[in-house]
Amino acid sequence: MSQDTKYTEDNIRSLDWKEHIRMRPGMYIGKLGDGSTADDGIYILLKEVIDNSIDEFVMGAGKTIEISVQNQRVIVRDYGRGIPLGKVVDVVSKMNTGGKYDSRAFKKSVGLNGVGTKAVNALSSSFKVESTRDGRSKTAEFEKGNLVNEEELEETSRRRGTKVTYIPDESIFKNFRYRDEYIEKMLKNYVYLNPGLTIIFNGEKFYSENGLKDLLGDSINEDDQLYEIIHLRGDDIEIALTHSKSQYSEEYHSFVNGQNTSQGGTHLAAFREALVRTIREYYGKNYEASDVRKSVVSAISIKVMEPVFESQTKTKLGSTDMGGKLPTVRTYINDFVKTHLDNYLHKNAETAEKLQRKILQAERERKELSGIRKLAKDRAKKASLHNKKLRDCRIHLGDSKKERYLETTLFITEGDSASGSITKSRDVNTQAVFSLKGKPLNSYGLTKKIVYENEEFNLLQAALNIEESIEDLRYNNIVIATDADVDGMHIRLLLITFFLQFFPELIKENHLYILQTPLFRVRNKKETIYCYSELERQQAVNKLSGKAEITRFKGLGEISPDEFKHFIGEDIRLDPVMLDKDMSIEELLSFYMGKNTPDRQEFIIDNLKVELDLIAE
Known part of the structure; x- marks a missing residue:
């Protein structure tokens, strides 16, 4: 055995x-x-800091949280009890230290692993915590988790509470920037789940009086609500529920102990089951589950003692019981829904009638579709055996115990050359490719029938695995990768229309993106710079002063696989497709896909918040 292999x-x-x-x-x-x-990660860090302030509010200490995000510096200030002064350093820098291990103080808190602020501290280039209580304060400053300054206690007239200031470390979070839309969505969820709490973010106030009822009101336009939102509250449980007049799919917002469980889990499965069972019993009819739940828009929040999550980021609940002497999650939710929803329907005959009409309509549509659906499924099965359209990856979104499941991405590309470049340069563990044959159909105003009849849409739906529910989605990110020209723009629009028309919750839940690809390559013998805009091209030419060779990329197919891996690797640039909060999906679709108006391009740029400056080239 050689010396260097000794253990x-x-x-x-x-x-x-x-x-x-x-x-x-x-x-x-x-x-x-x-x-x-x-x-x-930058949003998870912010969340970890805010969670501590939320826990103070839940304990009855501090009704306001102030948050400032300017460039890369984040400040979170609460008016809770303040960290005990002798423990300020330990709480943010010693593992498994925190008040939440004393379950009397934090019976139904989420952050029980004692890691939260330690992770923020370790992953920040600078991190400062200030705690004020009983007229005295203490400050500790860190760099990359190392304590660099600790100020002794001092008398102060400042209001009690905790203030955390940090800058994520750029050597770990490369070229990051905060998007206010994501932060605002997170903060709205916090106030919906904590009525009476005020959060002020960069001067804007967030507040909710009616909890999950407000969440649903924000999520679905009043004109699109089939009936007035049903709002049910009990010990450790809150539910809001309506059906959409226009949306095909089911949409759920689920929470455990104030944590948004975007991948659902045992509580959401139990709620979907309880909803069907209660409605069947109320009408005395054995309706098909999918007919009852079609077009449902709902939110559920429960509180569980010592919840078990299936992943570190706590997006999926694995617990089967409520904790203590309470029944299982399934029994608890089922009993609550059975009693309270049944009572509500008995007292509100008009709602019950509208709901039954909606179920019968769903049943008719399903029967009309059943033959086509069977054919389409058989076709998709056959196609998947030799499906050249989908080149799959090894890890999927459902594999939440695997470390990289959140990176799972499906690229939707046009033409063989672009698909070939992405396929050869992708990460086979987390990146899949779906190839389109030219332009997809314009699905505006068409019924779900078209998804089954159109081979391309049917195979795309099968690849994503979203026919029954978004819960089964196989990829966290769906990325439209088309050329930056007029044809590419049109294909993007047609795909966005397809998702808006049939699966809008994929956009609402931030799963849909556009891939930015470089327009220019500027290089000399020593360095190559890829540029995504005219401005970046100018800067690159100035930087490589002298004789720089400039190549203009016309389509993705021109970019070699070796180069392509730079654009879909750790330097990937994605533009999220986001809905405009002031417009319903119906208005959105009819405005830009109904009539071929000259306003279309301007409208898209304003409303879908996708930076389309590339198209102007």
């Missing part, structure tokens, strides 16, 4: 807490990213 005590190295977090950040915050997707 001795010297080989065993113990990492301290901050080194471990910095070396394996994915274990603590899911994924890094640059801020273009809602579950990128």
